[in-house]
Amino acid sequence: MGDGEHERGLIAQIAAGDREAWGRLFQAYAARIYRYALTLIRDRSLAEEVVQETMLAIWKSARTYASGAQPSTWILGIARHKALDKLRREWQSTQAQAEQAEPDSEIEPEREVAQQLLGERVRAALAKLPAEHRETVVLAFYHGLSYREIAELMGCPEGTVKSRMFYAKERLRALLELEEE
Amino acid sequence: MALGLSLGRCRKTRELLPWYANGTLAGAELAEVERHLRRCRRCHAEVEELQKLQAGVAQALEELRPAEGLLEQTMALIEAEVGLEIDALPRAERRELKRLNFGLFVLGFSLGVAYERGRLPFEAELSALGLPLARFKGRI
Numbered sequence: 520m521g522d523g524e525h526e527r528g529l530i531a532q533i534a535a536g537d538r539e540a541w542g543r544l545f546q547a548y549a550a551r552i553y554r555y556a557l558t559l560i561r562d563r564s565l566a567e568e569v570v571q572e573t574m575l576a577i578w579k580s581a582r583t584y585a586s587g588a589q590p591s592t593w594i595l596g597i598a599r600h601k602a603l604d605k606l607r608r609e610w611q612s613t614q615a616q617a618e619q620a621e622p623d624s625e626i627e628p629e630r631e632v633a634q635q636l637l638g639e640r641v642r643a644a645l646a647k648l649p650a651e652h653r654e655t656v657v658l659a660f661y662h663g664l665s666y667r668e669i670a671e672l673m674g675c676p677e678g679t680v681k682s683r684m685f686y687a688k689e690r691l692r693a694l695l696e697l698e699e700e
Numbered sequence: 701m702a703l704g705l706s707l708g709r710c711r712k713t714r715e716l717l718p719w720y721a722n723g724t725l726a727g728a729e730l731a732e733v734e735r736h737l738r739r740c741r742r743c744h745a746e747v748e749e750l751q752k753l754q755a756g757v758a759q760a761l762e763e764l765r766p767a768e769g770l771l772e773q774t775m776a777l778i779e780a781e782v783g784l785e786i787d788a789l790p791r792a793e794r795r796e797l798k799r800l801n802f803g804l805f806v807l808g809f810s811l812g813v814a815y816e817r818g819r820l821p822f823e824a825e826l827s828a829l830g831l832p833l834a835r836f837k838g839r840i
Contacts, residue, residue: 541778542775545774549770549771550765553766554762558761566766567767567770570770570774574774574778575777575778575781578778578781638762638763640756641756641760642760656757657757659722659724660722660757661758664722665719665722666718666719681716685714688718692753695756
């Protein structure tokens, strides 16, 4: 998704206290952060909180951004940290109720797959993948990250990313019946 | 033997295909995959399938949108944060900031008064400054 020069410029302006630049970065990234957070925590209001906390963290820590890093990886890395932190806290506070809770209808629809639209079918299929596999697929196919960037972001070896993608793809293929022959 | 080699190349290439499909492969890996794809119809079909999957994932996520007004809410949080940053300054710096604010207030007030009075020095102020009134005689 671009070489990130524009985003680098915005981050430098934010570091100098430019709120307008922050607003532009928000416009460019809020939806991406939201969708990534939803992939991880599967709750709309928590995902919105992740967007807010991530953008607030960017405002506060733009000065610490190393210009060599890919801006999208840096921003999604902050979002990941915020989302996992939130997930951990939520899990700790609602562990007892979680087992009986209704699944999020946005992500895990139980209706007949054949009658659903493509977007819904893919979301339903993604929801059935293990969390790390789902995250890998979304980072590669929605955020357009390379396997090296994904490995850096998720803190795992590149081989693990490739293997997660391999199994995720096979499972998605089965779920979506993409094989035509 | 030849089949074994071919399957080996396919396996090696296939693990790179998702990143060929998303356009992030570069250099020697990209060249290797492109070379293999020219000869292997199975891997070529795999790329087409991955591109369909990529389009499906993109569509699935594009349909999810954060609530309206999130920008304004987050901006308000930042405004509050900037306020907190000033409150969080060490006491000495806060005192310095208050002194500066007071100084600016006094300066502004004095300029306002001077403007109201036609920007001319008047007797009491001139006396306080130790300036001889005679210098300004006829001008006040």
